[in-house]
Amino acid sequence: MIASDALFAPVISTTAFEETLERLSVAIKLGLLAPGARLPAERELCEQLGIARSTLRQALTALVQSGHLVAVRGRMGGTFVADAPPAPAPPSEAALAAWRGACDTRLAVELGVAMLAAERAERAQIDRLAALVAMMAAGLEDFAAYRYADVHFHIGLAEATGSPALVAAMTDSQGAMSDLVAQIPHPPEVLAWSNAQHARLVDCLEQRDGALAVRVMKDHLRGTEHVLAGLLP
Template sequence: MIVDAVFAPVQSTTAFEETLERLGTAIKLELLPPGTRLPPERDLCEQLGIARSTLRQALTALVQSGHLHAVRGRGGGTFVADAPAQIAARSELVDWRERCDVRLAVEVGVAYLAAERAEPAAIDLLGDLVGEMAASDDDFAAYRRADVRFHVGLAEATGSPALVAATTESQGAMTDLISYIAHPPEVLAWSNAQHARLVDCLIKRDPALAMKVMADHLRGTEHVLAGLLP
């Protein structure tokens, strides 16, 4: 059955984001129609092969984005919300995967070079930006400003003006996409934890791990977009 595929095991280092995409896409395609009650958390965890904490983060994010709603008490549970209003297709939505591909190609290389070349002052600045994002609370505009500065700051740490320009252009393209989705705090906290790991890679001069963390980070964003974009 199609619904069985929705709840097939998730096997990835980006389990949170993939769970978000899996459920968000199923809701958009009405494989899980409005009013559908999701299975109990224990059953969902077993079917998806993920930890309960990961599932709860994904469900909370989908509730906050309006895809699900929770009902307490007898007869309660987590239900698929009424179908949200659709946004007319725009060029930035049509080619969103290509934009993600360009970003992946640029920023994974940036992470590698930054881990090789970053000066202590640049690393300290990136650490400060992680702190700004952590302190942004519900102010997504402030989070996003620090997020952009973080990624451009990584490019600046490579010492390559061409990579700074490419990263800045990529971030501009992503901002257009991100404006179409909700920004649940769980998603932002998860993303910022990866920013912190990248800073640690720079401190330890570990370019190979920096590439992996950045690839996971960008793939995670892609999964979130796939699940939440209209």
């Protein structure tokens, strides 16, 4: 799966420890690494990320100390995502002040993703996105379930482009938005409206209509901006 490939793609930053720490913590926060999931073996992770074992162990130790991961010793042991990872801290005043920048970055990424996904999505990928729309429709009263499916929907669109770079960019964007979205209430009516746009995006992929997909996505993202503008503290 492309999402997994992007998650464990080689680290190219000169700050390998920090980048590894961020990549794993964002994946946990977004549910890409599910509670209880076992991480690949250290040797495999080091090869995939292109980092030294000492760097990986440093990052894993930090995430165990923060409560994101659990290390289990013994023959059946390993490193697992915590069943109940710590709740994210409220965004700083600086982050709240820069929320429009986060929205601008998301806009730049997701409009391109919408266009390419409409051109390239395969049948199985479209079906998966449709199933996520159904999950969100059933989870209007449970925001945690809705948000889980929402994140996977947008990352699924990026996967449909066939570009690991866009999957990584989408994951980063979703991580930045999650901190903001967590600070506002989520009326079911707003979620239902948003999910109707998700359904329209699936229709655009069915019809191979990239231009319409871009327009629908733009409306979708602008709607989120308006909600944030009205409800952020």
